[in-house]
Amino acid sequence: MKLIRQLGLLALILFVSEGAVQLFSLPIPANVLGMVLLFVLLCTGVVKEDDIRETADFFYQNMAFFLVPVTCGLLVEAGQLGGSALAFILIALVSTVAVYLVTGRAVLLLQKLPRKGARR
Amino acid sequence: MNLSALWQSPFFGIGLTALTYFAGAQLLKRRRIPFLTPFLISVLLVCLLLGITGIPYESYNEGGSLISEFMAPATVILALPVYRQRELLKRNLLPVVGGIFLGVLCSYFSTFLLSLLFGVRGELFLSLLPHSVTTPIATALSGQIGGVSSLTILGLMISGNLGAMLLPLMRKLFRVHDPVAHGVATGNCSHVIGTATVAAEGEVEGAFSGLSIGVAGLITVLLVPLLLKGVSL
Numbered sequence: 284m285k286l287i288r289q290l291g292l293l294a295l296i297l298f299v300s301e302g303a304v305q306l307f308s309l310p311i312p313a314n315v316l317g318m319v320l321l322f323v324l325l326c327t328g329v330v331k332e333d334d335i336r337e338t339a340d341f342f343y344q345n346m347a348f349f350l351v352p353v354t355c356g357l358l359v360e361a362g363q364l365g366g367s368a369l370a371f372i373l374i375a376l377v378s379t380v381a382v383y384l385v386t387g388r389a390v391l392l393l394q395k396l397p398r399k400g401a402r403r
Numbered sequence: 404m405n406l407s408a409l410w411q412s413p414f415f416g417i418g419l420t421a422l423t424y425f426a427g428a429q430l431l432k433r434r435r436i437p438f439l440t441p442f443l444i445s446v447l448l449v450c451l452l453l454g455i456t457g458i459p460y461e462s463y464n465e466g467g468s469l470i471s472e473f474m475a476p477a478t479v480i481l482a483l484p485v486y487r488q489r490e491l492l493k494r495n496l497l498p499v500v501g502g503i504f505l506g507v508l509c510s511y512f513s514t515f516l517l518s519l520l521f522g523v524r525g526e527l528f529l530s531l532l533p534h535s536v537t538t539p540i541a542t543a544l545s546g547q548i549g550g551v552s553s554l555t556i557l558g559l560m561i562s563g564n565l566g567a568m569l570l571p572l573m574r575k576l577f578r579v580h581d582p583v584a585h586g587v588a589t590g591n592c593s594h595v596i597g598t599a600t601v602a603a604e605g606e607v608e609g610a611f612s613g614l615s616i617g618v619a620g621l622i623t624v625l626l627v628p629l630l631l632k633g634v635s636l
Contacts, residue, residue, distance in 0.1 A: 293476040300479075310624045312539030314478040315617050321482035332483065339480035342473075343609065346599035347442035349474045351420050352467025354446045355453070357560045359460050360553050370521040375534050375561040378513040379592045380573060382535050383566065386506030386615075387579035387588035393498035394581070 289338035292330070296320055410458045416466020423448040438568045440600065478595065481613030488610040495583050499611065502584070503618045506591040507626065510535035530554035533623070534562045537594045540620045544627060559594070566593030567600040582607040590615025 300317040303309060309316065324330040342349075361368070409415070427444030453463055485492065492499065511532060518528045530550035533541040538559060545555035570589060579585045582605060589597040590612035598616065602609035 290476075293479055296479055297475055310540075310543070310627075311620060312537070312543075314475040314539070315537070315620055317475070317479040318482045318485075318613070318617055321479055322486055325482060325486040326489070332486075335480065335483060338476075339483040342477040342480045343484065343602055346477050346602055347440065347596065348420070348424050348445070349470055349477050350596060350599065351424060351442060351445045351449065352416065352464060352471050353474070354442075354560060354564070355449050355467065356460060356464065357557055358446075358450050360557055367523060367527055370523050371527065371531065371558065372561055372565075374514060374517040374521060374523060374531060375558050376565050377517055378510060378534065379562040379566040380569065381513040382506045382510045382592035383570075383573050383579075383588045384577050385509040386502045386591045387573075387577055387584045389505040390495075390498045390502035390584035390587050391579065391581060393501045394495065394584070396497070 286338060289335050292335060293338065296324075407462070410462040411465045413466035413469055416463045416468075417470060418466070419449055419452065419463065420445060420467060420470055437571075440567075442596070442599065443564075443568075474595070478613070478616075481598070481610070481616075484606050484610030485614050488607055491583065491607065492611075492614070499583070499587055499614070500618060502587050503591055503615055504622055506588070507535070507619055507622050510592075526551055527554065531558045534558035535592055535594075536620050536623045537616050540623055544623065547627065560596075563593050563596035567596045570597065570600055583611050586611030587615045591619050594619075 296317045297313060300313040300320055304311070304313045304316060321330065321335075325332065424441050424445040426448065427439075427441030430444065431439060431441060449463070452458075453460060514528075514532055514534065518524070518531065523531065526549065529548050530545055530552075531554070532548065532550065533544040533555055536544070536559075538556060541555050541559050542552040545552050566589075570593070574580070574585055579588055586601060586608040589601050589608065593600070594616050598609060598612040601612050
């Protein structure tokens with residue numbers, strides 16, 4: 284019963300989020316809004332950790348599984364690129380590495396800035 | 404007897420995905436092979452099987468799409484790790500938001516410069532531009548600036564998958580040892596696939612990676628008007 288209840292809660296959060304996005308023409312996707320909503324619900328105590336822990340852990344541990352079908356579909360589409368495929372891939376790759384580098388080092392740098400309270 | 408309808412059973416798609424994923428996990432249980440994950444093994448095995456048997460992707464996707472529907476709740480539950488790490492988040496608010504913001508800028512500039520270098524222009528360039536944000540935002544943005552959404556998703560998947568594969572290497576090379584920094588950087592460059600990858604390493608990395616996806620998305624959405632102006636130049 285616990286899993287059913289937790290799935291129901293997640294479904295409700297997503298349903299409300301989808302509704303909000305459509306109703307108010309929000310520029311953010313429903314799943315991101317849902318994440319924010321759940322965070323708020325947890326912080327305010329409306330939803331307790333115990334109310335979603337098992338399901339959350341399941342999805343967390345196995346997240347990549349849910350991405351498999353979409354990724355397979357991509358390889359089917361890859362043919363569209365033709366000759367530009369190599370350039371496309373290289374740009375995506377180098378840019379991704381750059382984003383990791385800049386983001387990671389920037390966080391580390393900003394963490395060293397003096398402010399009240401310890402870093403960790 | 405028409406067997407082709409059999410392959411359209413959702414249980415074919417679901418079963419194939421689950422069993423190949425499980426096979427991948429079993430294979431990697433005892434030894435770590437660099438760059439390989441159960442996810443990658445599953446994708447390769449599924450594509451291999453579909454390719455060899457000639458079963459159309461659409462048939463597989465009768466079951467596959469049901470699995471894909473659950474990407475949404477999988478994203479929503481990231482709120483829990485973030486909630487559990489909220490003290491750490493409070494202490495690192497500026498570094499996190501600042502780091503993501505700079506990373507988003509880097510994404511657009513590097514994509515722009517590299518496209519210039521490789522002579523990738525027009526629709527292809529516009530489709531590639533949003534490759535560092537999560538799928539729904541990327542496709543929406545792509546549509547707004549004149550890209551092709553299926554190409555955008557392709558660019559996204561390349562970033563996500565290659566990024567995820569390179570994570571251990573990049574972490575070592577760029578000396579991003581702090582779990583918060585690693586998590587934030589992962590989410591920003593490799594979104595959900597990256598988050599799924601670092602989730603195995605710890606809750607801090609996973610939480611901040613998931614958080615990073617959301618924040619990067621929000622920042623991107625806010626920057627869109629500027630981006631549109633820049634693109635029209």
